[in-house]
Amino acid sequence: xxxxxxxxxxxxxxxxxxxxxxxDDAPGxxxxxxxxxxxxxxxxxxxLMSFHDPDSDxxxxxxxxxxxxxxxxxxxxxxLKTAVDIARLSEGAFDVAVAGSAQPSAGLSPRAGSAVxxxxxxHVRFNHAGxxxxxxxxxxxxxxxxxVEALQRRGVRSAVVNAGGDLAAFGPRAQxxxxxxxxxxxxxxxxxxxxxxxxxxxxxxxxxxxxxxxxESAVVNPATRQPARGIHGATVCAPTxxxxxxxxxxxxxxxxxxxxxLTQFQASAMLVAADGDILTTPDWQGDLQHAA
Amino acid sequence: xxxWLKWTAPAAAIMSVASPGYAMQYMSVEEAQKAAFPGxxxxxxxxxxxxxxxxxxxxxxxxxxxKHLLIDYTVAIGPDGRVRKVEILNYRExxxxxxxxxxxxxxxxxxxxxxxxxxxxxxxxxxxxxxxSTHLTEGVKKVLTYHASHFR
Numbered sequence: 001x002x003x004x005x006x007x008x009x010x011x012x013x014x015x016x017x018x019x020x021x022x023x024d025d026a027p028g029x030x031x032x033x034x035x036x037x038x039x040x041x042x043x044x045x046x047x048l049m050s051f052h053d054p055d056s057d058x059x060x061x062x063x064x065x066x067x068x069x070x071x072x073x074x075x076x077x078x079x080l081k082t083a084v085d086i087a088r089l090s091e092g093a094f095d096v097a098v099a100g101s102a103q104p105s106a107g108l109s110p111r112a113g114s115a116v117x118x119x120x121x122x123h124v125r126f127n128h129a130g131x132x133x134x135x136x137x138x139x140x141x142x143x144x145x146x147x148v149e150a151l152q153r154r155g156v157r158s159a160v161v162n163a164g165g166d167l168a169a170f171g172p173r174a175q176x177x178x179x180x181x182x183x184x185x186x187x188x189x190x191x192x193x194x195x196x197x198x199x200x201x202x203x204x205x206x207x208x209x210x211x212x213x214x215x216e217s218a219v220v221n222p223a224t225r226q227p228a229r230g231i232h233g234a235t236v237c238a239p240t241x242x243x244x245x246x247x248x249x250x251x252x253x254x255x256x257x258x259x260x261x262l263t264q265f266q267a268s269a270m271l272v273a274a275d276g277d278i279l280t281t282p283d284w285q286g287d288l289q290h291a292a
Numbered sequence: 293x294x295x296w297l298k299w300t301a302p303a304a305a306i307m308s309v310a311s312p313g314y315a316m317q318y319m320s321v322e323e324a325q326k327a328a329f330p331g332x333x334x335x336x337x338x339x340x341x342x343x344x345x346x347x348x349x350x351x352x353x354x355x356x357x358x359k360h361l362l363i364d365y366t367v368a369i370g371p372d373g374r375v376r377k378v379e380i381l382n383y384r385e386x387x388x389x390x391x392x393x394x395x396x397x398x399x400x401x402x403x404x405x406x407x408x409x410x411x412x413x414x415x416x417x418x419x420x421x422x423x424x425s426t427h428l429t430e431g432v433k434k435v436l437t438y439h440a441s442h443f444r
Contacts, residue, residue, distance in 0.1 A: 011318050011380040013365075013425040013432075018380065020316075032327065165419040179419050201419045235419060256296050278299040 010035050014042050015140050017164030025158035034154045041150040045143035048073050049135045062132045069123040077122045079142050084116055086246045093250045095222035098134040140166045141245025168198035168241045182233025182272050192286040198241035202248040203233035219252040230274050238267035315384035324379045328368030356431045361385050367435045
């Protein structure tokens with residue numbers, strides 16, 4: 001049995017995107033098994049937090065949580081707690097309640113910060129009728145964290161987990177990450193060497209399967225229920241991917257006003273403003289790719 | 293604390309770091325077969341596309357093509373007709389319109405994971421707007437429909 005480490009890189013379609021796990025330094029004899037465990041963690045998060053799967057925790061909450069307390073998986077409870085905390089700290093700029101925008105006829109729904117009650121023993125209740133939640137803005141980052149934990153628990157010393165641009169790197173070797181230009185996805189805007197850090201990006205929606213056009217943002221401002229328009233794209237580095245994922249949404253909506261919150265979460269950020277200016281927090285580590 | 297730094301040049305002046313294409317090779321068809329049905333032998337049912345495994349399962353090799361993206365993937369279907377594993381074998385992205393060019397595609401034919409294809413010389417990770425896997429999900433459904441009508 002080889003005592004040496006192995007390098008293995010695999011990709012699967014999960015969470016509506018492509019999830020890639022790159023084992024840089026894994027115990028050689030069971031690298032396949034280890035990578036399966038990483039993907040299994042992501043698949044579990046997908047199963048628990050899918051908005052569309054009728055058996056997911058999210059669907060059960062959306063169906064029943066106003067009528068009675070619903071028992072959810074500890075992972076779902078943790079994500080909800082994080083979401084509610086960040087909703088409160090961001091004064092509602094981050095919000096997992098979606099009923100108002102998904103169903104305009106329902107009118108504005110109360111904010112998640114006040115509508116979601118986290119009860120004892122992983123029970124959750126909604127205190128307003130018509131509240132629906134969508135964890136799409138935070139679950140992908142959490143899935144990355146879960147995969148990282150699964151890998152580390154199995155002795156992996158160095159790896160990258162990348163769920164469609166929400167990623168985390170750990171281990172002694174810095175991992176090079178290119179950040180796309182949100183206004184022109186064929187271009188690379190910035191390069192970073194990540195080490196024991198998570199990163200997430202948001203941009204006006206683009207799908208290279210269909211076209212390179214960047215059109216309307218997928219991020220909706222909870223205050224106006226309108227897509228965020230002030231910022232072309234944002235990338236946040238934070239200690240965990242769940243936090244990085246949520247904070248990118250806040251930067252997309254509040255722009256430079258997110259600075260205090262970023263500091264509070266030990267996060268750094270880069271954003272491309274509507275006028276094309278590139279702004280970074282003072283502690284941003286990336287090298288901008290300048291024209292020669 | 294709240295002071296943001298401005299990186300002088302507007303986005304329009306930023307030069308591409310010569311990345312007209314990005315490609316990644318994860319595994320070969322043979323490796324995907326072994327991973328899906330360990331220890332099984334495979335009989336080709338349709339040349340280069342469909343194999344029957346000795347355990348009663350089936351193995352499909354297919355690709356999805358978008359405007360800027362091409363993905364080769366495999367679907368392993370168990371003897372019960374359910375999907376056992378979907379693997380992405382490789383991924384290539386191009387903004388120069390080469391995706392539909394037969395010559396451009398030809399350079400990838402026959403490459404195994406021991407013989408990696410990288411347009412960028414060093415392996416990079418990409419962050420930015422999320423790529424949707426909708427096309428791939430539709431591809432897997434198509435394979436399942438085909439399987440149900442031909443091999444069940």
